[in-house]
Amino acid sequence: DTGVSQDPRHKITKRGQNVTFRCDPISEHNRLYWYRQTLGQGPEFLTYFQNEAQLEKSRLLSDRFSAERPKGSFSTLEIQRTEQGDSAMYLCASSPRLRQGVHYTFGSGTRLTVV
């Protein structure tokens, strides 16, 4: 088990371009989460999947953001028409079915810089 993998690690893009990030969770984890972290802040929840179903989306997730998890395995997060305010670390995490004692395992994140 190699943990949660995220690709790419860094992305620099021009304002207005579209970007897509990928997350590969721990294989036996059926839950997958996307968080965003900006400087000086803690991770903020964006959305989560149970298997292939997207069960919840934060109001932070504007209509320029879309996430998918086809077949309940890897997930992608796409940002369309990027803005400078989208610059942040995008973190993916996975967990087994939630119960007491369970925690999220995070990936190393994708650092997005919009110039």
Added chain:
Amino acid sequence: DQQVKQNSPSLSVQEGRISILNCDYTNSMFDYFLWYKKYPAEGPTFLISISSIKDKNEDGRFTVFLNKSAKHLSLHIVPSQPGDSAVYFCAAFGSARQLTFGSGTQLTVLP
């Protein structure tokens, strides 16, 4: 509206001494609390957790205390080591079943 608050952005401690990191929460529906540690350019890694039915949980050098009436928890690290220097996040689960994080405390352990 920040439901999990870490009011100290930074803390410096001498090696070998105790580090105490504090966290306050406002949502009384939170029933499970966790601490994560984060090094630069890495994702947060799980450190220790506590259920709301307990008031203390220990794991080696790390102890988490929960005071439900005060809606306060703390992480004690004894003895502190230079490798403990990192950002520490307090996080909580509630009825929404997703983790809500505080803003973090940068711990620096001085040799």
